[in-house]
Amino acid sequence: MGKLRSRSMGLVVMSVVLLAVSLVMLTPFLIMVLTSFKTMGEIQSPTFSLFPKVWHFDNYAEALSRGDWLKYFYNSFVVTIITVVISLVLNSMAGYSFARLRFPGRDILFFSVLIGIMVPAQTTMIPTFLMMKQFPLAGGNNLFGQDGIGFINSYTGLILPFIAGSFGIFLCRQFFLNFPRALDEASQIDGASKFRVFYQIYLPLSKPILATLAIFKTTSAWNDYMWPLIMTNTEGMRTVQLGLTIFRGETNVEWNLLMAATTLVVLPLVVLFLAAQKYFVQGIVTTGLKA
Amino acid sequence: MKKKWLATVLVTVLAASVLSACGGSSGTEQLNKKKADGSGETTTLTFWRAGTDAQENAYWKRVISEFEASHPGVKIELSEAPFGNDMETKLNAAYASGTSPDVLSYTLASVAQRASLGQYEPLDGYLSNWDGRSDMMENILDTGTYNGSLYGVGFIPDPRVLLWRKDLFKEAGLDPEKPPGSWEELADYARKLTKKDGNTTTLAGFAIPTASAWTLWQSFVLQNGGQIIDEQTNTPLFDSPEAIEATEFLAELVLDGITIPNNSDKSNENLFPNGKAAIAYDSPAAYTNLQKENPELVGQIGVSGPIARKEKATFAGMRLLFMSSQSKNKELAAEFIQHIMSKEETWKRYTELGTPVVLKSLEQDYIQDKPEVNQAIFDAVSYGKGAAKVTYAGKLSEIISQNLEGAFYGKISAEEAMKQGVEQLNRELPNLIGK
Numbered sequence: 001m002g003k004l005r006s007r008s009m010g011l012v013v014m015s016v017v018l019l020a021v022s023l024v025m026l027t028p029f030l031i032m033v034l035t036s037f038k039t040m041g042e043i044q045s046p047t048f049s050l051f052p053k054v055w056h057f058d059n060y061a062e063a064l065s066r067g068d069w070l071k072y073f074y075n076s077f078v079v080t081i082i083t084v085v086i087s088l089v090l091n092s093m094a095g096y097s098f099a100r101l102r103f104p105g106r107d108i109l110f111f112s113v114l115i116g117i118m119v120p121a122q123t124t125m126i127p128t129f130l131m132m133k134q135f136p137l138a139g140g141n142n143l144f145g146q147d148g149i150g151f152i153n154s155y156t157g158l159i160l161p162f163i164a165g166s167f168g169i170f171l172c173r174q175f176f177l178n179f180p181r182a183l184d185e186a187s188q189i190d191g192a193s194k195f196r197v198f199y200q201i202y203l204p205l206s207k208p209i210l211a212t213l214a215i216f217k218t219t220s221a222w223n224d225y226m227w228p229l230i231m232t233n234t235e236g237m238r239t240v241q242l243g244l245t246i247f248r249g250e251t252n253v254e255w256n257l258l259m260a261a262t263t264l265v266v267l268p269l270v271v272l273f274l275a276a277q278k279y280f281v282q283g284i285v286t287t288g289l290k291a
Numbered sequence: 292m293k294k295k296w297l298a299t300v301l302v303t304v305l306a307a308s309v310l311s312a313c314g315g316s317s318g319t320e321q322l323n324k325k326k327a328d329g330s331g332e333t334t335t336l337t338f339w340r341a342g343t344d345a346q347e348n349a350y351w352k353r354v355i356s357e358f359e360a361s362h363p364g365v366k367i368e369l370s371e372a373p374f375g376n377d378m379e380t381k382l383n384a385a386y387a388s389g390t391s392p393d394v395l396s397y398t399l400a401s402v403a404q405r406a407s408l409g410q411y412e413p414l415d416g417y418l419s420n421w422d423g424r425s426d427m428m429e430n431i432l433d434t435g436t437y438n439g440s441l442y443g444v445g446f447i448p449d450p451r452v453l454l455w456r457k458d459l460f461k462e463a464g465l466d467p468e469k470p471p472g473s474w475e476e477l478a479d480y481a482r483k484l485t486k487k488d489g490n491t492t493t494l495a496g497f498a499i500p501t502a503s504a505w506t507l508w509q510s511f512v513l514q515n516g517g518q519i520i521d522e523q524t525n526t527p528l529f530d531s532p533e534a535i536e537a538t539e540f541l542a543e544l545v546l547d548g549i550t551i552p553n554n555s556d557k558s559n560e561n562l563f564p565n566g567k568a569a570i571a572y573d574s575p576a577a578y579t580n581l582q583k584e585n586p587e588l589v590g591q592i593g594v595s596g597p598i599a600r601k602e603k604a605t606f607a608g609m610r611l612l613f614m615s616s617q618s619k620n621k622e623l624a625a626e627f628i629q630h631i632m633s634k635e636e637t638w639k640r641y642t643e644l645g646t647p648v649v650l651k652s653l654e655q656d657y658i659q660d661k662p663e664v665n666q667a668i669f670d671a672v673s674y675g676k677g678a679a680k681v682t683y684a685g686k687l688s689e690i691i692s693q694n695l696e697g698a699f700y701g702k703i704s705a706e707e708a709m710k711q712g713v714e715q716l717n718r719e720l721p722n723l724i725g726k
Contacts, residue, residue: 039584040584041584041585044565044566044567044584045566066345067345125380125384126383126384126387129384129387129388130387130388133388133389133390134388149390152388152390226377226380229372229377229380229381230380230381230384230385232370233337233339233368233370234368234369234370235369245343245371245372245373246343246344246345246348247344247345248343248344248373248558249342249344249346249558249576250342250344250374250449250558250576252558252559252561252564252576252580253558253559255559
C-alpha cells in the first residue's frame with residue numbers, strides 16, 4: 001500500500017516538474033504570439049504586460065501586405081519538400097548500406113561521413129557556394145563551369161547541397177543496426193536481392209526513423225537562413241526566412257509585424273510535428289539519440 | 292544483376308531530372324547579357340543594398356523602374372541583405388565566385404577594407420565628366436576617398452544629432468526649448484531627468500550604450516579635441532588626455548545609473564526611439580520613428596547640433612555607392628550611380644525616405660523645408676565624421692568598445708581602459724595591417 005502511495009506521489013512530482021518544464025518551453029512561443037497582436041507603442045512601453053491591451057488582428061494583414069509572401073511560402077515549400085523527399089531516399093539507402101552490407105572500405109567511408117558531422121557548416125559554406133557557381137553546363141556555364149552563374153539564384157542551388165547529409169546517414173545507420181542478422185539471412189535464403197530486401201523488408205519497418213529524419217530535415221530546410229541569403233539574389237527566389245528580414249530596419253525592428261509573420265512561418269512546422277509526433281518519439285528512442 | 296543496375300540508374304535519373312526541373316528560370320540566366328527578343332540584347336546590371344526594410348525597398352523599386360524606362364534594353368536586378376555579418380558573408384561569397392554586384396550600396400566601414408583588396412573600382416575615371424561631382428559637399432567626397440582615389444559616393448548620411456524630449460524636460464522642471472549647452476549642463480540635466488525604481492533605471496536621462504559604445508564615445512572624444520587614430524601612420528591616438536577626459540565623463544554618468552544597459556549594435560535596444568531616454572545623440576531616423584510610433588509626441592522632440600566643447604564634432608555614419616571591380620558593365624554602372632546622385636533624385640530621396648541631402652545646391656531648399664530640424668541635421672552632415680578609414684576598422688571599434696565596457700562597469704579606470712586599448716591595438720596591428 002505504502003509502495004503504491006509513494007509511486008503515485010512520484011508520478012505527481014514528475015508531472016508537476018514536466019508541466020513546469022513545458023511552461024518554460026512554451027513561454028517564448030506564447031510571448032511571440034501575444035506580441036504579434038500588440039502595437040509598437042505597447043511593446044516599447046517601459047511597463048511590460050503579457051497580454052495586449054487591444055488585440056490588433058490587423059497586424060497579420062499588415063505583415064502579409066509587406067512582401068510577396070505567397071511567393072516566399074511557395075519557394076520554401078518547393079525547396080523543403082524536394083530536399084526532404086530526396087534526402088530520405090538517399091540517407092535511408094546509405095544508412096542501410098553502412099549497417100547491413102559488407103563491402104570493402106565500408107568503415108573508412110563511414111568514418112568520412114562522420115567527419116561531415118564534425119565540420120561546422122560555416123567552414124564549408126563558401127567552398128560549396130563556389131561548387132554551385134561552377135557547376136558544369138548549369139546557368140550558362142560551359143563544360144568547365146565558367147562564363148555563367150551555375151546554380152546561383154535557383155531552386156537547385158538551394159536543394160542540391162542538402163539532399164545528402166552526414167547526420168541523416170548516421171541516424172539511419174543506427175536505426176538499421178537494431179535489426180537481427182537473421183532477417184538478412186532469411187531474405188537471402190528466399191533469394192531476394194539486396195535492394196529488394198531494403199525496399200520490401202527494411203523500408204516498411206522504418207516509419208519511425210523516416211518520420212524523425214523528415215522532421216529534422218524539414219526543420220533545417222525550412223528554417224535555413226544563411227544559405228538562401230547568399231545563394232539567392234532576386235526577390236522572386238526569397239524563402240520565408242529571408243522574407244522576415246523585411247521588418248528589420250537599420251535603426252528599428254517592427255516587432256509586432258515580425259512576430260505576426262514569424263507565427264505564420266512557424267505554423268507548418270508545428271502542424272508537421274504534431275502529425276508525426278508518435279513516430280518521432282519512437283525514432284528518437286530506437287536510434288539511441290535520447291540522452 | 293541487370294535489374295540492380297537498372298534500379299540504380301533509374302533512381303539517379305529521377306533525382307537528376309527532379310533537380311534540373313526545379314532549376315527555375317533564373318537559374319539559366321546569364322551573368323551579364325541575355326537575349327531579350329530576336330532583335331536585340333538586354334544588359335542586366337546587378338545592384339545590391341545593405342538593408343531590407345520595406346520603405347527603402349519601395350524607393351529603390353521606383354528608382355530602378357525609372358532608370359530602366361529611360362534606358363531601353365537595360366534591366367536592373369535588386370538584391371538586399373541585412374547590415375552586418377549577413378551582408379559581409381554574402382559579399383565574401385560573391386567576390387570569391389566572381390558574382391559580385393555591379394553597384395553596391397554599403398557602409399563607410401567597408402571602404403578601406405574592400406578597396407585595399409581591390410574589390411571596389413576607383414571611380415575617378417568614370418565620374419570625371421560628371422557635372423554633379425562639383426555639387427557634392429567636399430566632406431562627403433572625402434568620406435569615399437581612400438589613398439587618393441574616390442571609391443565610394445556618399446549618398447545617405449546618418450549624422451548623430453542631439454535629440455531631447457520636451458515633455459520630459461517640462462516634467463523635470465527644465466526649459467523644454469533649451470537643450471544642454473555644455474557637457475556639465477548635459478550631466479546635470481541627465482541626472483535630473485533620470486527615473487529610477489530602486490536601483491534600476493527606468494528612464495535614461497542620457498542614452499549611453501553600455502556595449503558597442505564607440506560611436507557615441509567618438510563624438511565626445513572629437514568634441515574634446517581628441518583623435519582616434521592617425522590613418523596614415525596607423526598610430527592609435529585614443530590614449531590622449533582629451534580622449535581619457537571624454538571617457539571619464541561618460542563612465543561617470545554610466546556609473547551614476549543615468550542610462551539603461553543597452554547594446555548600440557542591437558537596434559531593438561536603442562533607448563531613445565523606444566521612448567526610454569530623455570536625451571540622446573541619435574540619428575534623425577530615431578526622431579522620425581519615435582513620433583511615428585507615438586503620435587502624441589509630435590512636436591515634443593527637440594533637435595539640435597551636438598554640444599560643442601573644444602571642437603564642433605559628431606559621429607556621422609554614411610552609406611555609399613560602390614562599383615565592383617569585377618563588373619563587366621562599368622560605364623553603365625557609373626551612369627546608374629550618377630542617376631542616383633542627380634539633384635532631382637537626391638531631393639526625391641529626401642521626400643520619400645527623409646535622407647539628408649549631400650548636394651550644396653540643395654542646402655537652402657532642405658533647410659527651409661523644415662528649419663526646426665533640418666538646419667541641425669545639415670550642420671551635422673557637414674562636420675560629422677564616421678568610422679576610421681583603416682582596413683581594421685572593425686577590430687579598432689571592437690577593442691575600444693570592450694575597454695569602454697570595462698570603464699562603464701567600474702572594472703578599470705577610464706585612463707586604464709584607453710591605455711589598455713592602445714596597447715592591445717598596437718599588439719595586433721602588425722597582423723591587421725599585414726592582412
